[in-house]
């Protein structure tokens with residue numbers, strides 16, 4: 472159970488430092504504190520509703536102020552925020568990310584282990600976010616060079632999978648574009664950047680429970696199916 476000061480801090484942090492919330496009522500019962508209601512922008516929100524907001528990482532529950540003018544009336548409608556003060560519109564679109572399926576001469580798939588949160592320590596496919604004004608093909612070549620010091624010499628689109636990437640309490644929606652890639656050589660491969668280990672595993676022997684991101688599980692599952700079909 473949260474102490475009232477901790478809870479108050481969490482609520483203030485969640486609402487933003489300028490948000491006024493009054494009417495916060497705490498009562499002690501067996502040394503536990505219970506907030507019954509709070510008032511924000513003339514809107515009463517029950518503690519139960521607030522708990523749901525706090526648990527949610529969706530932008531509509533985490534972003535409360537216009538990033539352009541700082542206005543406090545910044546409602547989320549459908550797929551976008553619309554500022555009531557300056558008319559600024561912020562769309563919540565999907566970001567683009569890339570992943571590589573790279574096989575060695577034994578037919579083993581190259582997997583990486585995540586070095587940092589989110590999903591630290593889990594298995595992943597090498598790749599990352601596409602930079603602004605960068606193509607997906609350029610991004611996968613750059614990421615594979617940065618993470619593994621490998622040069623891609625051929626790439627073919629394999630599939631794309633939607634994903635929800637939660638980072639520091641906020642959901643980012645992505646479209647993970649996957650390529651089957653060939654590299655010139657593994658001789659100079661070494662692990663860098665945001666991965667801690669590189670592993671080669673037979674595609675059908677990969678334990679999907681060790682793979683962190685749901686989209687990566689789906690991609691590997693599709694690749695396993697593709698691999699079985701290719702073997703037939």
Ligand SMILES: [Zn+2]
Pocket residue numbers: 537538539540541542554555556557558559
């Ligand atoms: Zn505004």
